[in-house]
Amino acid sequence: MAVNQPQPTSLSMTSESTAAAQTATPKMRASNVNFYYGKFHALHDVNLEFATNKVTALIGPSGCGKSTFLRNLNRINETLRDTRLEGEIALDGENILDMDVTEIRRRIGMVFQRPNPFPKSIFENITYGPKINGRLKGQSAADLVEKSLRRAALWEEVKDKLHESAYALSGGQQQRLCIARALAVDPEVLLLDEPCSALDPIATAKIEDLLVTIKDQCTIVIVTHNMQQAARVADTTGFFLLGKLIEHNKTDVIFKNPSKKETEDYITGRFG
Amino acid sequence: MSLRNARRNTINNVMLTLCGLCAFLTVSTLFLILGYLVYNGGKSVNWAFFTRLPLPPGQDGGGLANAIAGSAMIVGMAAAIGLPVGFLAGVYLAEFGGKTISFWIRYTADLLNGIPSIVIGILAWGLIVVSMHRFSAIAGSIALSLMLIPITARSTEHFLLEVPRAMREGALALGATRWRTLATVIVPAARKGIMTGMILGVARISGETAPLLFTALNNQFWSNGPMDQTASLPVMIYTLALSPYDDWHRQAWAAGLVLLGLVLLATITARMIVSRGASLPR
């Protein structure tokens, strides 16, 4: 059952930290989540936990519901018409469905599939989030911009053109700008919806590297179509199929020793 | 929820409610207009309105039959001139035009659409009234047709372009010439939209007053034909509304109701036929 997978380099959990991670309250927990697009039952009884300061990857074939599930974690699905969410999603133990949605979205950030910077300068893109959330007081905007761009591994490339339009950047740079923008409000969780699917391999590698560096300040959930990517960056991986969470475990285990047949079939490429 | 977020949420709710208010205010204006017109016009519309000539102030029982007939004649002639010209121009733009020349004609047509109708009236005056040395219905018709041509051209072009390329190529592949394809396949396919555009255009010009003010002028009696001054509904409404007499005001309301009724009827019918056809002239 062992499959040839590249050795994940980010996994270095000692038995101690594993135990600690398992007993601490998970940063986020989804319980009995059901989701409907109109009459279509898109997610069935999903139960999933996200450990603090770890990277969790969600994988599965097209249309399996992984993106839909991700978009419920910051309640952005509510902006679509005729949708319904049942169940509970907790952040630090509190149900996010009962909390103020703008506060939720400040604490749980999102990076989208295609880069979507605002038609503003690089500087203004980054200061937008802190500005509306009132976080610019007490620290200079320039410092915040530099800090965010450094975390997103973009500072060196744009430090001389902060006031130029964001659209002047390449696709990969724009996506890192979106990551910097999301980080600028200091989120506790960062959701990434197939962030590299529109990018070339070099840009992809840069983003994967930076994800590893930011996870100690932030819990990361990343939806990806690319199993190798999950193997490279994720501590744990969840496999979705037809709206159900089939299996969730340490990435190692999922790829080398999956317990469900469906998982194994997907991993070995029996279906896409 | 923090105080700041509470404030932001309040602002959010207030601003979004205001926006909704704006929308409903605008729509209710339409209903107010219609309501007021129906109320005041309905009181004064009667059989005499459609059959009798205007009477001097103080005498009851007059009508605007001459204005109704006059409008029909003026608009009819304008349509007879403007629709074919506009249609053929639109055909050129859609089917034959090269890139630059089409662009400039299109741009000019849109500019023409934006020129105030009174300036078009001046043009028609200069061309027809001056050379004929008289005010006449035909001058008014030509003024209106000058407005109709660019409207019709753009809307015809729009609907011809909407016909799928596959249909066009199907006919050409069978050996049909371009004009034959046009006449037998493309134009019939687009005919609903083209007719809609024409109806909307005619509805629009039938409500126009300014171009008629010094071309067809006005007439208290029946017009003696296209070469004579002719009364029209819009000009009558203008004259009667500005007069100091109450019964003439009543006639104005009645005329307004009839005119608006016809224009709205034509517009709604046309729009229902094609959901997003030749909308506002841009």
Add this chain to the structure above:
Amino acid sequence: MATSVATAQARSTPKHRFGADEVACGITLLFALAIFAITLLMAIQLWRNSAPTRAKFGFSFLTSSLWNPVTDQFGAAPYIYGTVLTSVLALLIAVPLGVGAAIYLSELAVPKISNALTFLVELLAAVPSVIYGLLAIFTLVPLMRDYLGPAIQKVLGATPLFSGHLYGVGYLTAGMILAIMTLPYIISVSREALMAVPREQREAALALGATKWESTKDAVLPFARLGIIGSIFLALARALGETMAVTMVIGNQPAIHASLFAPGYSIAAVIASEFAEADKLHRSALIELGLVLFVLTMVVNGSAQLMIKLTTKKGSAKA
């Protein structure tokens, strides 16, 4: 065998037939050029027929306030002032209302309601100008004279903008009816510009914790900026040239007054009122006014068209 091949080859190379297609192209081109001809003719006519006053007054025509057909003195200033003032007033009222309504229709309303309401709003554009004038005379004018005017004067009556006797007719009344007439254009075009903004822009702002209003204000509106400004220019072009409704409620006074309640005049209004009976120099003056209006609306409309065309290209390019 060889001959049939040769004939087949000869038939397959399309010989340029001067047939029906060329004729059709030519005929339709003729009619299409009519549009050019009309515009050109208009410019020529306006220029030639205004020659007498242009020769006599030169540029002072545009700056002088003296308008006296009896003594053959003609100055366009009061009309230009009235035209511009009423249009600006109209925009001041219609733009916030219109953009607000467009935001509602594009961002908040369910598609069914949005489409139905937009249909109704666009019907407002089909109402003839003279009908707006008719309504304005008998509803807006008394309203202004008896209720709105006194109410405004109670608060702002001391200022020069709002002082003076209340006739009911005047710049403000004309501005108000113009606002109602230009609203449908602003709403319709702005709504389309807003709907063209890609969903990802809204979601980007929302995902950072913005409220719906903040996302609309900061992400959607700037993106749709060009289209909205185009709609405003369109409305301006219409307002500048609006004749009947303005003629009926502006008061027909060829003088410049500071107060918004004062009666005034506009270019289109004076042409409508005086052209039929004017002669020689008077007529030339009116035609020169028409020339001014022609140039004004061409410039404004031309810019509007450019902006609107640019938005539709931009929206799809940014996607």
